[in-house]
Amino acid sequence: MEWLRVTYLLASSPAEVRARAEAVAVEQSVEMPVxxxxxxxxxxxxxxxxxxxxxxxxxxxxxVIRVSAATTGHEVSQLxxxxxxxxxxxxxxxxxxxVFPASLLSAFSGPRFGIAGLRERVRAWERPLTATAxxxxxxxxxxxxxxxxxxxxxxxxxxxxxxxxxxQAYSPFAxxxxxxxxxxxxxxxxxxxxxxxxxxxxxxxxxxxEQVRIVREEGVRAVLLAPMLIGLPVFQELVAERLDVPVFAxxxxxxxxxxxxxxxxxxxxxxxxADAVIFPNHGxxxxxxxxxxxxxxxxxxxxxxxxxxxLPAPAGGxxxxxxxxxxxxxxxxxxxxxxxxxxxxxxxxxxxxRQFVGKVEASARASRAxxxxx
Amino acid sequence: MEWLRVTYLLASSPAEVRARAEAVAVEQSVEMPVxxxxxxxxxxxxxxxxxxxxxxxxxxxxxVIRVSAATTGHEVSQLxxxxxxxxxxxxxxxxxxxVFPASLLSAFSGPRFGIAGLRERVRAWERPLTATAxxxxxxxxxxxxxxxxxxxxxxxxxxxxxxxxxxQAYSPFAxxxxxxxxxxxxxxxxxxxxxxxxxxxxxxxxxxxEQVRIVREEGVRAVLLAPMLIGLPVFQELVAERLDVPVFAxxxxxxxxxxxxxxxxxxxxxxxxADAVIFPNHGxxxxxxxxxxxxxxxxxxxxxxxxxxxLPAPAGGxxxxxxxxxxxxxxxxxxxxxxxxxxxxxxxxxxxxRQFVGKVEASARASRAxxxxx
Numbered sequence: 001m002e003w004l005r006v007t008y009l010l011a012s013s014p015a016e017v018r019a020r021a022e023a024v025a026v027e028q029s030v031e032m033p034v035x036x037x038x039x040x041x042x043x044x045x046x047x048x049x050x051x052x053x054x055x056x057x058x059x060x061x062x063x064v065i066r067v068s069a070a071t072t073g074h075e076v077s078q079l080x081x082x083x084x085x086x087x088x089x090x091x092x093x094x095x096x097x098x099v100f101p102a103s104l105l106s107a108f109s110g111p112r113f114g115i116a117g118l119r120e121r122v123r124a125w126e127r128p129l130t131a132t133a134x135x136x137x138x139x140x141x142x143x144x145x146x147x148x149x150x151x152x153x154x155x156x157x158x159x160x161x162x163x164x165x166x167x168q169a170y171s172p173f174a175x176x177x178x179x180x181x182x183x184x185x186x187x188x189x190x191x192x193x194x195x196x197x198x199x200x201x202x203x204x205x206x207x208x209x210e211q212v213r214i215v216r217e218e219g220v221r222a223v224l225l226a227p228m229l230i231g232l233p234v235f236q237e238l239v240a241e242r243l244d245v246p247v248f249a250x251x252x253x254x255x256x257x258x259x260x261x262x263x264x265x266x267x268x269x270x271x272x273x274a275d276a277v278i279f280p281n282h283g284x285x286x287x288x289x290x291x292x293x294x295x296x297x298x299x300x301x302x303x304x305x306x307x308x309x310x311l312p313a314p315a316g317g318x319x320x321x322x323x324x325x326x327x328x329x330x331x332x333x334x335x336x337x338x339x340x341x342x343x344x345x346x347x348x349x350x351x352x353x354r355q356f357v358g359k360v361e362a363s364a365r366a367s368r369a370x371x372x373x374x
Numbered sequence: 375m376e377w378l379r380v381t382y383l384l385a386s387s388p389a390e391v392r393a394r395a396e397a398v399a400v401e402q403s404v405e406m407p408v409x410x411x412x413x414x415x416x417x418x419x420x421x422x423x424x425x426x427x428x429x430x431x432x433x434x435x436x437x438v439i440r441v442s443a444a445t446t447g448h449e450v451s452q453l454x455x456x457x458x459x460x461x462x463x464x465x466x467x468x469x470x471x472x473v474f475p476a477s478l479l480s481a482f483s484g485p486r487f488g489i490a491g492l493r494e495r496v497r498a499w500e501r502p503l504t505a506t507a508x509x510x511x512x513x514x515x516x517x518x519x520x521x522x523x524x525x526x527x528x529x530x531x532x533x534x535x536x537x538x539x540x541x542q543a544y545s546p547f548a549x550x551x552x553x554x555x556x557x558x559x560x561x562x563x564x565x566x567x568x569x570x571x572x573x574x575x576x577x578x579x580x581x582x583x584e585q586v587r588i589v590r591e592e593g594v595r596a597v598l599l600a601p602m603l604i605g606l607p608v609f610q611e612l613v614a615e616r617l618d619v620p621v622f623a624x625x626x627x628x629x630x631x632x633x634x635x636x637x638x639x640x641x642x643x644x645x646x647x648a649d650a651v652i653f654p655n656h657g658x659x660x661x662x663x664x665x666x667x668x669x670x671x672x673x674x675x676x677x678x679x680x681x682x683x684x685l686p687a688p689a690g691g692x693x694x695x696x697x698x699x700x701x702x703x704x705x706x707x708x709x710x711x712x713x714x715x716x717x718x719x720x721x722x723x724x725x726x727x728r729q730f731v732g733k734v735e736a737s738a739r740a741s742r743a744x745x746x747x748x
Contacts, residue, residue, distance in 0.1 A: 027659065030510030031536060032714035037510055039517075046512030070543060071511055077576045077603040078540035085537065085603065085626035089654055091661050136404035136411055137445055138420030143413075162405060163459065166452035168444060202451045204611035205579035229451040229459065231605015237578035252459035255629050280463055285401065287465050340406035
């Protein structure tokens with residue numbers, strides 16, 4: 001028998017915590033009164049078990065539950081169901097982490113390119129990658145293509161659609177992707193660089209499959225997906241069966257207060273195939289603290305059996321003057337994503353973009369020099 | 375121009391609430407500094423606007439934001455992105471409700487059967503419907519089929535898979551669905567009733583599409599889907615394009631503390647096509663209060679332009695002795711779902727199931743008689 005070991009944070013009085021932990025185990029497996037179960041193999045092999053209960057602050061406990069791997073069917077939606085299905089509706093429970101057995105790790109591709117593959121694609125082997133976003137939605141396809149060209153000429157590695165750019169009347173997917181990819185191709189010919197354009201794929205399976213076809217046809221070399229908006233099982237199927245380019249995962253709709261972000265964004269997105277994981281860095285527009293961000297970066301990048309590392313991409317209100325600090329905190333295996341702060345430069349956009357690129361390159365050189373000196 | 379009017383609950387001091395509301399409007403539309411936007415049409419037609427700010431308790435405000443319908447692309451994933459994409463990561467914001475313009479309502483099918491269609495399917499025109507769940511997972515297909523038969527013979531209207539029953543080795547989808555549907559068909563021939571078996575569909579699009587094929591082949595007459603597990607856009611596409619039987623929506627993974635359940639389960643699931651909406655009723659294993667449940671039931675059932683009503687299904691630890699109370703609170707347009715409490719009866723399962731059916735019929739007769747008397 002294989003088991004997942006799932007860690008939950010429970011709000012509970014010490015007196016009630018054992019009963020609450022047992023209730024979690026029942027809710028997430030057989031979901032019926034245990035006394036009414038007559039099949040010994042269900043009690044032994046299917047019913048989840050409480051492995052440990054440890055205090056984690058006042059009236060909070062970290063509870064590890066053993067969940068049968070067989071119950072997951074080794075597919076995404078049922079795996080997520082077993083991890084946090086009905087529990088997501090319980091206010092006193094947070095999903096913190098899980099340790100997966102071998103059969104579950106090998107059921108999913110993980111990142112197909114990972115950090116090394118992404119570096120090869122943009123031909124940057126040591127320094128952090130630079131990225132920006134096309135904004136605002138409402139621009140036409142030619143306007144977005146012009147932005148693409150400006151960014152690519154300035155040397156930014158990855159130009160992605162804003163996650164709000166979908167298949168809207170003012171910049172339909174097919175038209176926009178063609179225009180933007182061509183603009184980036186032209187700029188690459190001029191600079192000799194290998195900037196990637198990453199369009200945002202969205203919609204239902206029928207729409208997504210059609211967008212994948214267009215991506216292939218236009219020679220697009222990376223894509224952006226929001227796993228929680230399109231659905232985690234769809235994300236995983238697209239990666240494993242339909243896309244042959246690197247995938248950037250966007251955190252939109254990840255509603256992260258109930259699932260620890262290092263686990264959802266760092267581990268699950270990675271396991272299901274994200275090559276880079278965009279996350280809201282501290283000190284921007286979101287409330288993630290430095291410690292949480294550090295753990296998320298570790299989860300995305302740390303060695304994990306045969307699962308390739310994913311590139312963490314701090315974002316969400318970053319600016320060029322934080323480049324050194326971010327590289328200092330996260331090192332060079334990172335993709336720095338600055339969107340609105342570049343666009344705010346208005347006419348100075350090309351200069352500001354080049355400054356971003358230059359600063360990252362200088363900072364990486366300095367850190368290499370620092371690493372060489374004793 | 376068409377706009378959605380979206381209501382959020384904001385935690386904020388009175389001094390900061392205007393700035394926070396404006397920040398929400400920016401985050402959910404252009405997501406960049408407004409001062410850097412040069413296109414008047416983006417400022418006028420795309421940028422979301424703060425419509426109103428009303429106090430809603432100490433340091434809490436109800437804020438209505440006008441969001442451009444054009445930005446949604448009239449498809450599910452981008453609609454949800456515009457409603458609560460990045461905001462889901464903001465701890466101080468809850469999505470409470472939205473008023474949809476005509477173009478968005480007509481972009482989705484809503485329930486294709488609704489309450490009237492479900493009643494016709496099970497031939498029960500006035501009384502509440504009865505439902506139960508096959509449990510626990512881990513049983514074999516023949517064992518589940520035996521349970522099906524017992525429930526169907528007792529006269530329960532809907533026998534659904536537990537939402538944890540997916541495509542696992544111990545009861546593979548194709549084998550289980552064939553066995554369960556045949557058991558219910560046999561029982562129906564015996565009783566003259568029209569009990570529905572509703573298998574749980576799960577997985578990625580490829581797996582779901584194959585399951586839809588099997589459902590069709592086996593003459594299955596209803597299905598269970600967990601929209602948040604398979605993804606809301608997938609749910610909507612399955613309903614609108616692939617399934618021709620009633621659909622029951624399960625709340626698993628709906629993580630409802632951040633989106634008001636009456637909106638997510640009552641309105642969004644309904645708009646995207648749920649014929650019945652299963653929800654955790656108060657006094658069971660979940661923390662929804664009576665008032666919240668009442669609002670959810672209203673949202674699922676109330677007249678709403680051309681969108682058919684969905685049948686609310688209180689569940690999550692209900693028992694036969696609560697039948698009268700639930701009918702008293704919610705009326706007859708409801709599907710009472712009792713799972714574990716029936717199974718807990720062990721050898722008395724057939725009796726207990728018949729008691730459930732009898733009690734619902736008696737209660738409905740009494741309420742009709744009451745309605746006729748002055």
